[in-house]
Amino acid sequence: MTNSATNLRLKLPIACIILEVIIIILFGTLVQYDDETDAKLWHKEIANGSSNYDNDFYYRYPSFQDVHVMIFIGFGFLMTFLQRYGFSSVGFNFLIAAFALQWATLMQGFVHGMHGGKIHVGIESMINADFCTGSVLISFGAVLGKTSPVQLLVMSVIEVTLFAVNEFIVLSVLGAKDAGGSMTIHTFGAYFGLMVARVLYRPNLDKSKHKNCSVYHSDLFAMIGTIYLWMFWPSFNSAVTAHGDDQHRTAMNTYYSLAACTLATYGLSAVVAHDGKLDMVHIQNAALAGGVAVGTAGEMMLTPFGSMIVGFLAGTVSVLGYIDITDTRTHGTDNFPPLASQPILEQKLKIQDTCGVHNLHGMPGVLGAIVGAVTAALATKDVYGDGMADVFPDIHSGDVEASFQGVRQAISLAVTLGIALLGGLITGFILKLPIYGAPPDTICFEDGIYWELPGEEGSQEELTAVRTPDETEKLNA
Template sequence: MTDSSTNMRLKLPITCFILEIILIILFGVLVVYDDDTDAKAFNKNMKMNNSTAGGHNGHGSGTSDDTDYNNDFYYRYPSFQDVHVMIFIGFGFLMTFLQRYGFSSVGFNFLIAALSLQWATLMQGFFHGLHEDGKIHIGVESMINADFCTGSVLISFGAVLGKTSPLQLLIMAVFEVTLFAVNEFILLSMLGTRDAGGSMTIHTFGAYFGLMVTRILYRPKLEQSKHKNSSVYHSDLFAMIGTIYLWMFWPSFNSAVTAHGDPQHRTAMNTYYSLAACTLSTYAMSALTAHDGKLDMVHIQNAALAGGVAAGTAGEMMLTPFGSMIVGFLAGIISVLGYKYLSPILEEKLKIQDTCGVHNLHGMPGILGAIVGAVTTAVVPKEVYGNGLIKVFPDVASGDRETTYQAGVQAISLVITLAIAIFGGLIVGFILKLPVLGAPRDNACFEDSVYWEVPGEEHFEEELTAVRTEETDKMNS
């Protein structure tokens, strides 16, 4: 099915090799282990145990005391692994609902995630991780933050799913990771915004960046591929695998980089109950909005996750289980209504072809989460936190700002995120329109065999060739 414009035989290898070589060089120049990862740095202040024990295979040459287990690895790695599963399995399989695009959904997800996490390590380190020695010090928390940034790119991928080439996706990832790091630096480092689970920095940014890209890449003749922009029984079942993985691990996602102790515990719990409440409201609204009362799998696959998005910003705050359930309940309602009524309007009136409906799963729930975070900051007295205030609002605890001022910062941060995402997405969208990047034709969107070897697809190749021949004859006549 590949024609000259979509042939990736040279374009993709050259791009991948160049990008990876640049990354390797930059890592060699700029990146070193942090104190919890470097052998000399971690052990220099440790109390050394003078006793030794022999070992036949070399593994028992010494014994470690309890300070080994103070290494950040033992606190953060379980959360990292949960987040990593979400990125590569959760997001990947969630997008397999298209009947002829399963290879691309999982495969391109794999490709751009692998690039993004490397580039994110550099960009996040450059903007808010450089040390006095001019190096970026990385450890397990760096890996988590890189995965967070990657998650934002994958959200944008959902908006352009089926209509872009792997080359376009790689270029989009490079630019988006950079802009993500800029937005994160402004919010978290300069303004002191609290956004533990990334309602703003991850979900809102990724959604509206992707929506602007897909707006610029609008295809007026996409109806030629409309019959493939749908699911079949087994593809929806695969997508539910992604949903379940995301749903299960979302408490880890939101709490992964929060302060140890009660904030991390509280974030996981608030997310847990928000997701549960969201799921029930999703099922209720799905049946309610259908004329025959039947459930829509699109709603269940996506809207049931909106509670995790909406609990992101306020998760570490004293939201209370009761409050988190209200947030999840509202998120499910908003998301289903978005899929049912708003998505068709966005495509018809604003020319935004949002394949996965990221506006309904990540955009609107992300905004809801940001608003909940600002309101919770303003209305919950700082006395409620007691000595734990310093972990959640360090600037308030130090007396540098009041809770009302912090709430204002939270609100302004949402506006800044939307501005960077929207304008950044518009600019990157125009870059991705370059013909050399090999986007699929209007009649070949949502189709694996454009970029993949697909077993048993020979008959479809012949069918497409016949269509192209007919189009050529019409043009010549």
Template sequence: MAGASTSMRLRLPIACIALEVILIILFGVAVEYDHDVSGEAGHKTNTTHHDYENEFYYRYPSFQDVHVMIFIGFGFLMTFLQRYGFSSVGFNFLIAAFSLQLATLVQGFLHTIMTGGKIHVGVESMINADFCTGSVLISFGAVLGKTSPVQMLTMAVFEVILFSVNEFILLSLLNAKDAGGSMTIHTFGAYFGLMVTRVLYRPNLDKSNKKNSSVYHSDIFAMIGTLYLWMFWPSFNSAITLHGDIQHRTALNTYYSLAACTLSTYAFSALLNHEGKLDMVHIQNAALAGGVALGTAAEMMITPFGSMIVGFLAGAISVLGYRFITPFLESKLKIQDTCGVHNLHGMPGILGAIVGAITSLAATKEHYGNGLTAVFPKITSDFPASAQAGMQAISLVVTLGIALIGGIIVGFILKLPIYGAPSDSQCFEDGVYWEVPGEPEDCQELAAVKSGEESEKLN
């Protein structure tokens, strides 16, 4: 969008430089390698059995899969908007790169509160930081096309902190199980983002806006993100589970849940269309809901049979959400959910939390054998499976509470007139923030509008 005078000329550089300088200083003061990285675990010049006990060899393949999901999967999934592809992939890249650094600090600080000392980083902290980043990107999907990059960075700062606090409460204080993040990642990210976009509601933007829609090639690009996410989701859910049978079971359960979810998605997409045609929006998103819905229970003895039932239900719920609930949220509750995160992450995340509670309730030594305490360390004669199920249910309530309240507060912070937010005419438009080659005439007109608005502000 050549010649456009945007409010990002100073705001974005100042925000990026200031935030990164702060991060570098904090890393210098508070962060050090963990024992698997620093050499404290022992150093061998030759490859030995001891070397392969390093967490890197177990975790790095899963980390790479999760990393691909964060940067390619989420990034390309959001390229469905016909004139917001640069921003979808580009701002996803920016927000993710920032969030994973901040998450390392905040998560590390919370985990060292009890022990003191510095924050130790290794491959597992990298995975956990990516998980937090995933939640931020889910929220990004709810406000996609309607916020400036400085608003997105600001939202990421607050969400990383709130996510980490919620995760610490659930996993460390309530001892909930949530390996794949149905609650901590998906439910939290979805409802936080929904509350932010509710506060930032724009009455002049609705589904009739021609730029808030896809075209043939943009939907194909979005399917790239879908397929990457679909293929790597077993790694996502199993990335931080214990080595061996538990990690194996987690990946297997997720694998079957995704497969069943895909058939359910195709079935309900065609069923709900009066002409019996498939809707690409459903295929791009609802086919992934099986991975979301199995995030909590994936490491449990839910069996392939149970996993397939959960996946089938998740696909149906997600398609029904896109068909009926999204229009209701926008028309009645004034929630403009650009990517439909409520349908892919919100409702399937709640389903996953419920499935996790039910599966926990049925946990017995008869089913798990000697592996019961590996999955549920707290279950003993004094802390029965019913108590664990109760903790799972309470964790869902806590997650929803922090996400909803936090999203409302952050939404009002983002509403302050200091971020260079786009006007209604500039929403869903790459040309506001990017040099777009071969700009059409309407982009040039938008540039003129933008320049006029800036001139009025200066006068």
């Protein structure tokens, strides 16, 4: 089943070690502690009257750790829903996240301005690196089960670079606001990944379709991912907003948006799932759309009321995205239906979106960008007071009108979509080269191709792990 093509003995070590050595060299030549992590510089600030509490660490570290949990546990376990792809879901998520956060530190450092030829790092750069990593993991969701770890590392190299470029254009050139990343993280990651999936389209993927579904326990593991993402999304959206009311408000808006989204998700799931039952795939994904959709506007004066409306819409859109309007299967003739997370995309556009990232990150991300543009256009000095300086510094300074801020937000969405789609296209073709050890069509969604599975040499044992009554009796004797 495994063969030299998917053997990782040379490919993965070469990729990992070359990349890590490059990173270490670049860090050695380019990266420095910032003023708040450097012993000498921080103590100069202390000598100038700062208190240790002014160190940004105390404002942001708890949020950073929540974001960190979302990246490694949230994304990692969300993707364990596949019955035999748990090792790869958590394990490749772990690998590419550990790589991407280092690479992102460098790429974001390059484009966001160097300090005397050096990249300065501290808690805020750590959060931003994790954010960029999140975008890569969203793309991973679209190609889950169909790519080798080497392909994923190559994808990460390119995607992180383009993410940094896009982020720079959106935030610095265009002056848009996007603290929670509706555009820069979710829209970018989703459409980049979908385009990669399009180029890597496998017409014969149905040969693996019996593995492209969940089992009872894998769905429970996936719920660990879902719930952690849901709980910590308020920290995600508020992690890099301004101190004080901004962080406080962003967290609260996100909390309400998610709560409303969850009610919408459960209500609609029962409507669209067959037999009037709930469908785990909706709960695992659509209930999170409310966090995506307030990624841009969460820091604005959206109000809890507005947040709930946005969350409710996001959940609705997301569940509806899972409907298979072309469904012609009849019970009994098709014993192994795929999860059908993106039936329309697959049938009309030849995009095989394993995790349904279009429903969770794509559409809600675009919705979030639009909500952000509208909310920005409606900003008034009367509502924001002096807080305008934190949320919309250009409006506060009089450089732009609120309506123009709205236009900048909208342009940013278009730019993000453009870079994501073009970048995904190019990346897809690079990943199509037959040198990365990608799995054949017949053994996608299968851990055994890249992992030594337990019980490989002792599988009788595994089969009797569920103990027979006899054994149990003996144990109780």
